[in-house]
Amino acid sequence: MSSNQFSPSRISRKVLRLVADLKEMLLGDLSYAVEDFEDAKPFLRVIDRLEKLRSYLSPNQAEMLAEAQAVRRSLIEDGPFVNSMINGSNNLNRIASNVNENNFKVKEDMKMYSTNLSILLEEKTAVVQALEALQSVKGSMPEAVVALKKRKRELGFDIGTDMFKLINRNRLLGVMVKYQGDLLTRLDEAEEALRAAEEKQAAMQAIADHARVTARRC
Known part of the structure; x- marks a missing residue:
């Protein structure tokens, strides 16, 4: 293990990269994650990684992470129900x-x-x-x-x-x-x-x- 693996510069770059990824995901269309929860896993992984680095986040970045956590909860708690009901209704109407x-x-x-x-x-x-x-x-x-x-x-x-x-x-x-x-x-x-x-x-x-x-x- 190299001596600078956990250096401030390394961590800062990692935080900036993860923040950029999370921002891009939040600004994009997350409806795909409702249709197939498997597709939401990259989004969830970024949140988990940033959560471990929360102490390195700026106030704005921490606020964005908190909002992303709220999105995550809604996907986990309500996403499957919404997807199931919409698909079920579409199938019945098709029949x-x-x-x-x-x-x-x-x-x-x-x-x-x-x-x-x-x-x-x-x-x-x-x-x-x-x-x-x-x-x-x-x-x-x-x-x-x-x-x-x-x-x-x-x-x-x-x-x-x-x-x-x-x-x-x-x-x-x-x-x-x-x-x-x-x-x-x-x-x-x-x-x-x-x-x-x-x-x-x-x-x-x-x-x-x-x-x-x-x-x-x-």
Whole structure:
């Protein structure tokens, strides 16, 4: 260990470097530290190092360190809650948007199947009537009867398929509507938590702003 490792000049340079780092961090955007506390570790390390050198700080530097400690406390105490509530609310709103979009698609599918069914049923009625008319006439063309019977079978299959799809979509819509109702309840609850998070976030911002003003004086 060199004899001048803890000399006043060495310590002074170290203090000035750490003070400059802390000032830069306080004057910058600390919102990243709320989003991911891991990103706040360099900020916290600078505070810890300066705390050990507090006796070497000027009054303005000591005041800036105290303000930084207040920012640190707000990040530790309120940051995780704010981040969790904001992310949770964003996720719920994203899910609600997807559910609304899917509800719309299912309803559009149901309209399409319902329209198709109406068209197919009308055609089947016309085919049955034409078939009955042909069969009531002696000497009617057997080819026409065969063709109408074939078309009747095809229509029956198509009608059954669309009815099955319509029933399934109706069931799916019922499930989605129930889920949507549950989701709205959760969104209401999240809204209350989000308001509390926004209040804490505003308080955190006020602390950071106050620290920024102090940092400018250093």
